[in-house]
Amino acid sequence: MSVVRPAFSPEQLAEVRRLQGLYPDPRGALLPVLHMAQESFGHISLEVEAYVAGLFGLSPAHVHEVVTFYTLYFREPKGRHVISVCHNLSCHLAGAPRILDHLRRRLGIDVGETTEDGRVTLLSVECLCACEHAPMMQVDDRYELDLTPEKVDRILARLP
């Protein structure tokens, strides 16, 4: 198996240096650069961790510790879209379990899984702080609010 080594473009490397320059210690830019890495490489594999560690002069172990601490970094390939259903208290009271069940059925996957065609990863997450519009979920960058099973179907139909 050939391994493609992850690498940023010259423009991205310039952005890494700009970000590093914003902090009194360049290491402050680690989270933003990991966001960039995930956008570029799809997910943060051990190879990506080692690559990013090299950009900071940090040990890969340190970067691994950081990546595994936060929920928004994916260590495995994810779907083209990520649906995160809030399951905390206000959404629970407003019927989040029903929304999650509906998504499980429609997508044919359980929480934490990705559809076979690689289209959608389904997650169930803690409070996204849009409780006034419960039940709600995040689809990629967008908050989808005041959900009903019908609204969920319309949202799914729009996802390429």
Add this chain to the structure above:
Amino acid sequence: MTGEKILTRNFHRPDSHTLKAYVETGGYQAWARAQAMEPAAIVEEVKKSNLRGLGGAGFPTGMKWSFIPKGHTGPVYLVINADEGEPGTFKDRYLLERDPHALVEGMLIAARAIGSATGFVYVRGEYVEPWRRFSAAVREAYQAGYLGRGFDVVVHRGAGAYICGEETGLISSLEGKKGWPKLKPPFPAIKGAFGQPTIVNNVETICHVPHIVNRGAEWFAALGTKTQGGTRMYSVSGRVNRPGVYETSVAITLRGLIELAGGVSGSGRLKAVVPGGSSAPILRADEIDVTMDVDGLRAAGTMAGSAGVIVMDESVSIPEALLVVARFYAHESCGQCTPCRESTGWIHKMVGRIVAGQGRKEDLDTILDAARRGAGTTICAFYDGAVGPYISYIEKFREEFEALIPK
């Protein structure tokens, strides 16, 4: 009682997030005024206003600012906690999206007060749109020359971890580490971000500052109670007819606030209320004639916290609600301190079997024991926050839990 809107006054304008709208409605005049004030005079004014931290702890803001060591010659950092994550809270999202320049102006004034040349705004990773809106406002403020002349703002995105809302966890995360809270002392004001004196303030707290400078400490103090000035933005959700953000005096009662949000929905009969985000001990229906200020709720045995109010009507199962809350604390414990790491998972498991009808007779007392023994033994307040619901849900609704446990 609801009175004048201060923080939310521009929210009705579709362009409220723009520099144009902000300046048209008096924006950046406080900054002009503050530039003519001595830093110590700004701190004094904020002290006199009785502004309390609105992120959760309720600490007096002016006093916090005064902890920066006198005569410190190195950098001082201003860090804004926009890592909103307390379940039931959504006010800072509104401020970042609808009035981002209020935060920029408040930061300029706060930075002058504490002698800071660099501010960091830590926005939770999931808040993509608020992050874009706020970043756009920062760019506008640079173009207009408010920023970049002695004070710079760095907008920083988190990556998903509730604990980064704890101020020292946030600092660890800002430094490029996992968000583990740090032992205090030293407090951040002495040794904070990157080892330098640092003030960490919540978004809403700082958004109040321009108004205090413009209209005076006495005006602000008079809006609230004896020990807490101003209004605050209450996030009301759960079983109410009109969930949303309500800006009102901190002297409003919980009953008044629920009425403001359209009253109880569902069965229409109130059962319980979480008054200050999920970490605040729960109140029964007969305990809602309390004022919603920091000290009023403390006297009632709970806390104002982040002012996230979650209303539950008679049809809500309290054990099931506790299961949801216990899952949250088990998931979000950072794992640093043993009592928190172990108990949050264990208690989640026990509440789970109770709700599944497989609880053991001793489970409730075991939960209470683990909660009481662990409280106060950890590096940060996270476990104390978890203990609030564990103990209060069980003590106040014990018969509901017992009914689920096989005899």
